[in-house]
Each structure stands twice: as C-alpha cells, then as structure tokens.
Amino acid sequence: MTPDTPTDDEQRTPTDAAGGDGYPTDVLVGPDWVEARLDRFRADAPDLRLLEVDVNASFYEEGHAPGAVGVGWRTDLRSAEAHDILSPAEMTAFLESCGITEETTVVIYGDNRNWFAAHLYWQLAHYGHPDVRIMDGGREYWVEHGYPTTTEPVDPPAVTYGDAPDAPAKPEVRADRTEVRAAIGGDTEFVDVRLPEEFRGEVTKPPGSDEGAMRGGHVPGATNVFWAENVRPSGLFRPPAELADVYESRGITPDDDVIVYCRIGERSSLAWFVLEELLGYDHVRHYDGSWTEWGNMIGVPIEVGEADGGG
C-alpha cells in the first residue's frame, strides 16, 4: 500500500497536503508536511526538530519517523524533584538534550492520537516556546499509511537553548486545585474527557494501573466529553465544523471560561489543544492535577453518576 492510494476517502484528506484540514499550520501539520521535511528534521542545524512521545514507550524502538527524537513521558516530562510538570530549568535541559533552541520549530507526534504529544505541546505553551506544532493523526496514522520508519537511534547535537524561561510565560493555560475549587458553581465550564464509566465514578483507576483515586466521580457540574470525540476513526482531528459541534452542542462556546481535566492530565491536554489552538476558545485552562489529585483530596466536592445537566 502507498500513502496516495486510499481505499476510503476519509483516510486521506486535504489535511495531509495542506497540513491541518483548514487548521492553521503553525499549530497543526499533516504527515505529508512532515515527510517533505524529514531531511531537515535530521540535519544538525536546529531549525526543525521532530519528537515522538508515546504512552507505550516500547513503540518508539519498534520504529519511528526518521530523525524523530524519542521522548519518555515518565522520565522526560515529569519533574524529578516534585510531583509536577517540568520546572523551568528541567524544561530547558530537556529541550537542549533534544537539540532544540528557542529558534527551533518543534513538531510533536505520538501514539493514542497524540495524547502525550499534546501534553508536551501544552507544557511548551506554558513555558512560551515560540514555535511548536502537532502532527495530525499521530504515530498510528504515520505507521498505518506507510510513511517511512526506522529503528535507527537518533542523537541530536547538543545545543544551548538561548533565552531560557525562568518562569511560565503563559501561566493562564494552567489551573491548579485552588482555581478549580473557586470555579465550582460559577460560570466556568468543566470538561471531563475521561470514559463515561470513569466520569460516573464506577471506575476509579484503569485496570492494572496505579493511577488511581480514593473516590470516583467528577467535579460538580462537569460535562463529559470523551477525548476520542475530537478525532476521526483514522486518528486525524475532526474537520473544523464537526469539531466545533462536539463542544457547542453541549453548550460550551468560544467565549466561555473552560477548565479541562482527565485522570493524569494527558488526554485533557488534547482537549486543551483542540479548544485553545484549533477552535480558538478565549480562555481555556488545563487542570493537569486532574482526577488523581481531585479524587484523592480530603474535603473537596465530588459528584457521581450522570451529569446533572447544569453548566
């Protein structure tokens, strides 16, 4: 099979050629856009860098896009010093180890339709890296459609980042538990992107995983918008009108104040990316503490069962 012989017209859309199906290419690029630049991603010059970050870390070793630097979410995207995202110094060291300077265009992709790619994107937005983009469809689309892969290791040259951040450049993209608590009962729309059985409180942790909570349920008033509703069966993001309808049909509109969350804050990064970058919502915060924090705290309000229909 070759990438240009689709059997079903949903599989290959203008997204690939145009890089985003009508979405701005400065946030979302298609696999064709990436394929056309593979030589530049592999070059020593740090203009372009490609990063792969998977939930299932063993995928990278089975084959990755040529030149893609492998990122481990457990080792590279969490602070070594606290239960937190990377500190400014850790973020700078991580970017330098990937061959990224403040001038670099960073393109990220990964498995599960870009879960952790979106999480890294959100962290980079938080720290204000000027140019970062997601590859539409992620790892599965790349592999399933016959784009080139290799098992060769990628070792980018060491660089100095430049004007490194010493604090978040965009703190407004993040919500902490205090902000969440203050927003309950107000006009803020909470978007819970977990499975309905997690939202209802029937499942408090995924089977075989330690990402659990003492209590099941959701933030009072939250709307359940399962994260996979953002993507088509092929893994590409839904086209703009359809994607807008996913949220607007539930009364969540671009001028709303929105807080998104999930279990450990990776799937909700994807929803944050969709609302903030693809749909241009005015004010979207990501509560990355998510259910592993909220469901384990003492004395916070929790709602169980179906949504109560309120905002």
Place this chain on the structure above:
Amino acid sequence: MYDFSFEITYEPGVDEYVDLFIDRGSLQSEATYSCLDPAELWKLESVTGDAADLAAVDELLLDESVDRESISGRTCRAARTTSLLTDERRRRVTYTYLTDVDYCESVPLIAAKYVDGGALFEQTRSGDTVRWRVLVQDDSKIGMLYDTLSARLGEGRSFSFEHLTEVDRWESELLSRPDVRAEQRETLLLAVERGYFETPREATLDELAAELDEPRSTVSYRLRRATAELAKRFADQRS
C-alpha cells in the same frame, strides 16, 4: 495468568452482524482468536441458534467483505478468507483468517501491539452485547490497553470494564466438557437424534427404551441424570 474482561454494547444499526443477534434472540456465538503478529489474525467462531435464525446468519458469516472484527467506525484494511467447518441444523463453525493487515481495529490486533508474548482471546456474543475475555501472562500493559480499546470504539458502541483478575479457576465454555457418564451420554445422544426433545416429541421413552434394549425406567433415569448434570453445569458457568 490474568483475565481482562470487558463488554462492548451496540446500539441497533451500527454493526450489521450484531444486528442479527439483536433481532434474533436464539443466536449465540463463541469465538476464540489467535494473533501474535499485528499483521495477521485467525479465529474460530461457533454460532448456535434456532434453525431459521441460523439460516439468516449464513449469508453474513461467509461473506468475506463483511467486517466482523472492527470495533471502530472504520473497516479493516486486510485480506479476509472465511470457510465453513461445521454446518449443522443448530450450529455453524467458521474459520476466518485475516492477513496483510494495514490496519484493523479489532480487539486482538490492538492487543497484539501492546502485549508481549501473545494473548488468548475468547469472545461471546448474545443480543446487543459482545463480551471479551483476554488472557495474558503479564498485566503490566492492560491499563494502556483499556485506554486504547475504549477510545477506538465507533459511535453507537459503549465500553464496560468487568474485571482484571489473576486466574485461579477455569469456567470457560470453550474448553469444558459436561461430566456425563458414558451410558447417560449414549441415551442422551439417541434422544436428541430421535427428536425426543423436540416440541412436540418425535419419539417416546418407550421407543428409546426399545431401541436401547433397556427398561423404560432405566432410560428415564439416565435422561434425568444427564439433563440434571448439564443444567447444573450451565448454572455454575453463569454464577
């Protein structure tokens, strides 16, 4: 060994094969799948039901263009061959082989990407529900598998996790044999063959007794013992 069990429930109209099970209540299906390499898959499926309902299944069962594997909204891109291994009045057994898989969002093929060293898959269908049991040696990737499988479901399908447990007893119907003594089995098989269990009965106890050359009371006793054993086993498997 771990048992990861979950159910997928289908709304009418989203999967033509499931629709048959929704419309025809007598239909039941049990299948076992094998998949070590994400590029190929094979399965054995046994479908049982009333003769008329089974006849309605035949066309879909043997149509190699019908996708009975995908759980998502997109059809598998793979080569499929199906053959009929058993063709009885109340039972069909088919063998299906998928090869050259570019993508196929079926439970075994998704699992094969996550679980090292292979897994055993057992699937049962009844009404609007497809129940899966995935047996794995190591449960360390099951959390990822849960997140991935549940996200691949197409519209009109819903996911319900049942359990992840270490297996210490076996209740599978696929590998079990009811414990019926040989003389009871002989009597039971003859009774089925002669239509004793049909409505209305096509044979009487006296006729069976004559054919077996046994007293009527002995034949009656053996049939009661055999059906009691089967009924108890049936209940045990569902408790």
